[in-house]
Amino acid sequence: MNDQKKKAPQFVLPRGFAGRVTVIFMNRGHKSIYENVAKVLKLQPEDDLLEVACGNGYFLKKYASHVHSVAGLDLSQLSVKLAARKNKGRVAGGTAKFVQGEASQLHWEDNKFSVAAVMGSFPVFPKPLESLKEMYRVLRPGGRVVVSMEWNAEDGKDHSKEVEKYGYRIWAEDGVRAIMKEAGFSEISITYAKGLMMPKMMLARGVKQ
16 A cells, blocks of 8 residues: 555555444434435436446445446445455355456446446545546446535535645635536536435436436
8 A cells, every 4th residue: 555545544445453443433423425426316227227336335225226237436445345245145146346446447347337426425535526537438328427525615604625625625616617518528517415424415416328
């Protein structure tokens, strides 16, 4: 592990015993995120879903058990291991796969998935545009993406501490629309929801034509 990754906060790159504890608390704290994203995704039995920054695979296990197949990518080797264990039945059956890697360099071929999602992580992606372009690439025509921005410029809160401490980027609605359009998505829509310590969670949806 390089020095930069060693210095990353646990919520960005869970590792070791502290990482295991962090993941458990993240699942609990992210419950409202998962529920709101699931409502926007509207997952169907025929869907093939990719979750970028999948953590320990909790969302895929609880909210996507009914879809055709699931896949997850995470920067954390620990998270990938835990996700595969949590979804071991699907992994064994060939309908789930978990990979360690960067969001800006997805491991899958073009037109692989019908749905892609990222939640709780996009504002700390070092290459947000490249990551969205990769999600666009692996989606089939007509495929949809949902990106959640838990803290954002529209929620009326001061996030200067998160920006300074974690390099967290605070996105405004116009910026989100612009970057999704630049990545290739159309039919872009943005809705808002409430969650734990998130007064105005942003949920951005786009479609690959």
